[in-house]
Amino acid sequence: MADFKNPNNTKNGLNQVTKRKSLTLKELASELKLSPTTVSLVLNSAPTANSIPKETQNRIFDTARRLNYRPNYIARSLRAQRTHTIGVLIPELSGGYASMVLSGVEEKLLEKDFYYFIGSHRHQPAFIERYTRFFMERCVEGILSIDTPEKHQTFLPIVSISGHDDSKGATNIVLNHKSAAIMAVEHLVNFGHTKIAIIKGQEFSSDTEVRCLSIIEAAAKFEIQIKNNLVSQLIGNDPSPQTGYLAAKKLLESGEKFTALVSFNDMSAIGAIRALKEAGLEVPEDVSIIGFDDIYEAKFHNPSLTTIRQPLKEMGSLGVQHLLDKIHNNIDENISRTVTVEPELIVRQSTAKAKS
Amino acid sequence: MADFKNPNNTKNGLNQVTKRKSLTLKELASELKLSPTTVSLVLNSAPTANSIPKETQNRIFDTARRLNYRPNYIARSLRAQRTHTIGVLIPELSGGYASMVLSGVEEKLLEKDFYYFIGSHRHQPAFIERYTRFFMERCVEGILSIDTPEKHQTFLPIVSISGHDDSKGATNIVLNHKSAAIMAVEHLVNFGHTKIAIIKGQEFSSDTEVRCLSIIEAAAKFEIQIKNNLVSQLIGNDPSPQTGYLAAKKLLESGEKFTALVSFNDMSAIGAIRALKEAGLEVPEDVSIIGFDDIYEAKFHNPSLTTIRQPLKEMGSLGVQHLLDKIHNNIDENISRTVTVEPELIVRQSTAKAKS
DNA sequence: TCGTTTCAGTAAATCGTTTTAGTAATGTTA
DNA sequence: TAACATTACTAAAACGATTTACTGAAACGA
Numbered sequence: 001m002a003d004f005k006n007p008n009n010t011k012n013g014l015n016q017v018t019k020r021k022s023l024t025l026k027e028l029a030s031e032l033k034l035s036p037t038t039v040s041l042v043l044n045s046a047p048t049a050n051s052i053p054k055e056t057q058n059r060i061f062d063t064a065r066r067l068n069y070r071p072n073y074i075a076r077s078l079r080a081q082r083t084h085t086i087g088v089l090i091p092e093l094s095g096g097y098a099s100m101v102l103s104g105v106e107e108k109l110l111e112k113d114f115y116y117f118i119g120s121h122r123h124q125p126a127f128i129e130r131y132t133r134f135f136m137e138r139c140v141e142g143i144l145s146i147d148t149p150e151k152h153q154t155f156l157p158i159v160s161i162s163g164h165d166d167s168k169g170a171t172n173i174v175l176n177h178k179s180a181a182i183m184a185v186e187h188l189v190n191f192g193h194t195k196i197a198i199i200k201g202q203e204f205s206s207d208t209e210v211r212c213l214s215i216i217e218a219a220a221k222f223e224i225q226i227k228n229n230l231v232s233q234l235i236g237n238d239p240s241p242q243t244g245y246l247a248a249k250k251l252l253e254s255g256e257k258f259t260a261l262v263s264f265n266d267m268s269a270i271g272a273i274r275a276l277k278e279a280g281l282e283v284p285e286d287v288s289i290i291g292f293d294d295i296y297e298a299k300f301h302n303p304s305l306t307t308i309r310q311p312l313k314e315m316g317s318l319g320v321q322h323l324l325d326k327i328h329n330n331i332d333e334n335i336s337r338t339v340t341v342e343p344e345l346i347v348r349q350s351t352a353k354a355k356s
Numbered sequence: 357m358a359d360f361k362n363p364n365n366t367k368n369g370l371n372q373v374t375k376r377k378s379l380t381l382k383e384l385a386s387e388l389k390l391s392p393t394t395v396s397l398v399l400n401s402a403p404t405a406n407s408i409p410k411e412t413q414n415r416i417f418d419t420a421r422r423l424n425y426r427p428n429y430i431a432r433s434l435r436a437q438r439t440h441t442i443g444v445l446i447p448e449l450s451g452g453y454a455s456m457v458l459s460g461v462e463e464k465l466l467e468k469d470f471y472y473f474i475g476s477h478r479h480q481p482a483f484i485e486r487y488t489r490f491f492m493e494r495c496v497e498g499i500l501s502i503d504t505p506e507k508h509q510t511f512l513p514i515v516s517i518s519g520h521d522d523s524k525g526a527t528n529i530v531l532n533h534k535s536a537a538i539m540a541v542e543h544l545v546n547f548g549h550t551k552i553a554i555i556k557g558q559e560f561s562s563d564t565e566v567r568c569l570s571i572i573e574a575a576a577k578f579e580i581q582i583k584n585n586l587v588s589q590l591i592g593n594d595p596s597p598q599t600g601y602l603a604a605k606k607l608l609e610s611g612e613k614f615t616a617l618v619s620f621n622d623m624s625a626i627g628a629i630r631a632l633k634e635a636g637l638e639v640p641e642d643v644s645i646i647g648f649d650d651i652y653e654a655k656f657h658n659p660s661l662t663t664i665r666q667p668l669k670e671m672g673s674l675g676v677q678h679l680l681d682k683i684h685n686n687i688d689e690n691i692s693r694t695v696t697v698e699p700e701l702i703v704r705q706s707t708a709k710a711k712s
Numbered sequence: 713t714c715g716t717t718t719c720a721g722t723a724a725a726t727c728g729t730t731t732t733a734g735t736a737a738t739g740t741t742a
Numbered sequence: 743t744a745a746c747a748t749t750a751c752t753a754a755a756a757c758g759a760t761t762t763a764c765t766g767a768a769a770c771g772a
Contacts, residue, residue: 022492024758035722040760048761051719073493075432075758078727083430093458094652099450106449106476115490118474120462134471136378211381240652270656277658288689296450296596302633303657381727389751398731402732407749431728434757718769725762739745741758 023069032063039064042313043071060146066221077139077292086323087117087135090146090255095267096240097312101146101161104285104316112324121148122319123237142323146316149206157326161319163206171322172338173315180308180343182216182221184262184290186307187345189222192354193260193288197230199247199272202237208264211292229254231280239310244268248275259354261288266298266305273301273350284352294346303349311341364387379425389420396428399427441471442679443491445484449562450595451623452651453464453668457502457517460672467679477504479560479593498679500610502672505562510603513682517675519562527678529671531563536664536699537570538577543662543701546580548710549616549644551687553586555603555628557620558593564620567648571618585610590624598616600624615643615710622654622661624646627656629706639711640708650702659705667697 025029030038034056041049041059049057051274063069077083088105090098109116117140119131135143135156142157145165159171160306188196198215203209211230219226244263251258252275263269269291273283281287283303291298294309318339374474385392390412397405405413419425433439444461446454450568457628463473473496475487483502491499491512498513505519525594544552555570557564570665575582590602600619607614608631619625625647629639638660647654650665674695 016675025760026758032718036759037724039719039721044760046761052721056720070489070493071760072434072495072758074495074606075437075727076760078428078430078729079758079760081727092455093462094452094455096450098454099448102449102732115473115494117471133426137426138471139428139430165769212634239562240655245656267652270653273658275655296623297626297657300597300601300630301653304628383726392729393731393752393754400730402731407751409750412750428728429743432730433756434759435728435730503746549768559729714772716770716772720765722765723763727758730756733753734750735752736750737750737769738747741770742743742744 012196016263017162022072023067025069025071028064028067028069028300031061034060043069044287064258081139083139085111085115085117085138085140086142086144086320086327087119087131087138088141088144088146089131089148089221091121091123091148092237092239093118095118096297097265097267097293098146098273100293100312101297101316101319104313104318105320106316107313108320112320114320114324123202129154140322141327144319144323144334146319148208149204157323159319159323159326161315163288164210166336168336170336171326172336173316173319174338174340175310176219176342177207177210178215178338180292180310181211181218183343183345184308185215185218185222185224187223187290187351188260188262188288191260191288191351194224194354195256195258195260196224196226197232197251197256197261198212198226199244199251199261199263199268200231200233202234202243203343204237205264207235210288218238224240227256229256230258234264239267241267241271241296242276245273245275246271246273251275252279257336261287261291262350263291266295266307268292268322270297270301270351273303284350286355288351299348303352306351308344309344309346311344315341378428381422381427384420384423384425387423388416390416395462397433399425404635414432430615437495439495440469441464441473441494441496442498442500442503442676443473443475443494443496444489444500444642445475445477445487445504446597447477447479447504447593448599449474452647453621453623454502454649454655456649456668457672457675460669461500461676462672463669464676468491470676470680472500475538478507479558483510497683497700500675503562505560513674513679514677516699517671520566524692524693526692527682528692528695529678530696531666531671532562532696532698533566534572534574536648536666537567537574539699539701540664541571541574541578541580543646543703543707544618544644545580545614545627545642547616547707548712550580550710551586551614551616552580552582553588553612553614553617554582555600555607555617555619555624556587556589558590558599560593561590562619564589567620583612585612587613590620595623595625597627597630600627602627603632606629608632616707617643619647621644622663624653624704625661625663626653626657628662629659640710644707644710646707650657652700655704662704662707663702666701667700667702 025036029039042052042057047186051182092098121127122129145160145163147162161173173235215225232250236245263272269289276283276287283289291305291307294307298305300306381392385395395416398413399410421621448454459541477483477487499514502520503518517529524680553567556568572582589605590599592599619628632639632643639645647661648662650663654663
């Protein structure tokens with residue numbers, strides 16, 4: 001008859017079974033013929049454990065290692081009221097932007113022995129709401145909000161990246177948009193461009209307005225006026241280049257001539273290039289294009305993309321750094337602060353002299 | 357003097373404070389002048405709660421809603437010994453592959469009211485180990501292992517996607533590699549190609565060998581032999597097209613002529629195209645290229661990529677489906693099973709008739 | 713020799729839930 | 743009217759750790 005208690009019966013049954021359900025502190029203590037208290041104190045190197053002789057301590061460490069004891073995180077969190085976990089709100093997992101920021105986030109967290117939940121909300125307020133609640137239920141110690149317009153009045157520490165959260169106490173990690181815009185426009189002006197078009201981001205993207213306005217302002221500095229019908233917008237939350245393709249088509253349909261295009265990001269720039277090609281225009285011969293972000297594909301696209309690189313990874317790790325500072329030092333929550341990071345112009349093949 | 361207990365002192369102090377640290381069941385119960393037991397039974401619609409009059413029940417529900425009571429997940433998990441969480445092992449967050457699979461994973465989990473931890477291990481065994489331990493500590497109920505070679509002998513339910521886990525009881529979600537290879541080769545043969553090169557995946561990628569062998573076999577069916585020096589390999593774990601660029605360079609350096617190239621994935625195909633261009637070869641005029649995956653950029657690259665689409669999102673959601681089945685129905689763990697998904701050939705601009 | 717440290721630990725409370733095993737009070741049935 | 747069922751609840755144990763407040767024994771100092 002089958003042994004129901006030990007379905008994975010083997011020669012080495014006990015070993016298997018102990019692995020099956022993990023060892024508790026109580027079991028470990030009874031194995032050692034000590035109290036759970038003692039074992040816990042020693043394993044956590046509590047000051048109280050000073051009086052326990054080295055010999056006993058080693059016995060405890062050895063046995064714990066031998067039996068592969070791992071304290072149960074759930075129990076520990078409940079008691080300590082700490083979870084070592086933060087929640088990360090982000091629009092999409094897909095695309096270059098998210099993964100680059102997240103890689104910075106992950107690296108820094110790993111280093112600090114923290115962990116994270118991801119909530120990707122696809123720009124739907126209901127999801128933002130749902131994930132925020134979810135994070136609170138799971139007792140995260142803080143929230144990192146990436147490119148997410150949030151109105152959640154939570155009392156958790158919050159840092160937002162590209163988010164422009166004006167509520168008191170929020171920390172914002174933002175790009176120096178002014179400087180980015182000047183770089184882009186200056187580069188085009190140096191190539192002799194004056195008829196410049198813009199593809200601005202989706203209305204729900206938090207960088208959309210600043211980025212667009214900064215470019216218009218920068219252009220004004222060079223005495224260039226950007227015409228209204230040369231401003232197109234990404235529509236819908238398809239993370240592929242398709243949105244850029246459609247936005248560029250609209251520009252072409254307007255009939256207004258342009259020799260340069262500043263696109264909201266690299267993904268949409270790639271789509272725009274396709275639209276121009278289909279209209280018989282060559283990049284960069286007929287139209288120069290500048291993207292934004294410098295995702296992996298930018299360098300390898302044909303033509304390779306001139307782009308404004310955001311230090312995305314750095315923004316991720318800076319965000320985490322600031323969030324953890326808030327969590328640990330319990331920094332005065334009423335001080336809002338803004339951390340600005342600098343963009344970099346990466347010149348490649350998609351921009352060239354304006355056709356005269 | 358400052359009030360240390362209530363730093364966010366406001367007119368509405370109490371309200372703020374109650375929000376500050378979330379309401380416990382005990383507090384809610386005492387507010388209601390009932391025992392925690394009663395409140396818990398009612399809120400969870402336990403069968404025992406039948407004897408509680410509707411009136412009281414409503415009073416409980418209303419008050420809970422009014423005070424915004426949320427049961428503490430940590431405490432609940434500890435008691436129930438359930439976390440409603442799985443661990444997901446994946447090489448990288450970046451790149452098209454991961455995000456497409458994950459979007460399937462996420463969608464299915466959300467629907468089933470489960471959640472997940474991501475461990476991205478960058479192909480380093482130490483990280484796989486670390487994350488697996490981490491998952492166990494945090495009491496995940498199962499592990500979904502994506503494109504990850506794993507040897508972890510855990511007794512948790514496991515499903516692996518593109519992983520070929522042969523250990524007993526594992527469920528594998530795999531692509532029909534044979535069929536994929538035949539599609540690719542047949543497409544090239546129809547265009548008259550006979551000198552076919554291969555860029556195989558990194559040695560640590562679990563699909564590398566099968567995919568390469570399947571192509572060689574498929575070619576053999578069409579009486580084409582793939583020469584040894586026309587097989588190159590991706591090296592290193594840079595998730596950008598750079599690896600494909602380098603692998604293609606090696607092919608070119610070998611001096612062996614080829615008119616078609618099957619690349620391990622779209623990312624590397626994009627890199628390969630760059631290498632060919634630099635060598636003065638046009639795609640598809642001189643060399644036809646087939647990618648793999650059909651990531652977002654494939655359609656918009658210049659030239660757009662002919663590729664073998666893996667139903668990545670479907671694979672993610674299938675993986676979750678099977679994992680949850682295992683978790684819930686406690687399916688006999690000793691039965692291994694393989695779920696095969698079908699590829700699809702997407703013909704675009706990167707393949708054409710062979711130069712005669 | 714008495715009082716005080718130090719040593720080597722342990723008992724019990726605690727975190728916030730869920731759940732088992734009750735208990736009074738009332739109503740119903742034989 | 744005694745036995746039983748139902749109603750409307752509650753006390754206390756449990757989950758697996760951490761931590762506070764002890765205890766009994768030995769060692770030490772005066």
